[in-house]
Amino acid sequence: MIFVIASxxxxxxxxxxxxEAARVCIEETRKESGNLSYDLHxxxxxxxxxxxxxxxxxxxVLEAHFASKHLAVWREIAGPLIVEKSxxxxxxxxxEGL
Structure with missing residues (x-):
């Protein structure tokens, strides 16, 4: 099992x-095969x-998620809105740090 913590x-x-961009991405990500949970707090x-x-x-399956269309859309929309990330x-x- 793999965990991702993204702040x-x-x-x-x-x-x-x-x-709103996160809501759409979460909805699509939860449909992915191999996704066990995907929550935003x-x-x-x-x-x-x-x-x-x-x-x-x-x-x-995590690598497949990284290559997914909806994650690319999330990055395009949310990227300019994020001022700090880890x-x-x-x-x-x-x-691993990413």
Whole structure:
């Protein structure tokens, strides 16, 4: 099993657009074969801070997710709206920075 923890920050102005883009991406991602969970959490202390918590069957299905059309759309729309990000891929064997 593979976990992905992706922390992102946006601005007050861009928050609604980021949330809508995330909603679409989450909906499509949850349909992917090998996706065990894909959730977005908003900070209770900073409304512009979000964390994606993902669980994947294995690295192969995660790589397929990285190549998916809906993730490309997410990156195109959300990329300019994100002011800070950190992504970690966690497996039983290691933790990688991305």
């Amino acid at each position: 992102i920050k946006t601005t007050d102005e861009d928050r609604p657009g980021l949330i 908003q900070s209770v202390t900073d409304p512009n801070a979000f964390v994606f918590v993902e669980r994947w069957q294995d690295r192969e 992504v970690e891929i966690i497996s039983p064997e290691s933790v």
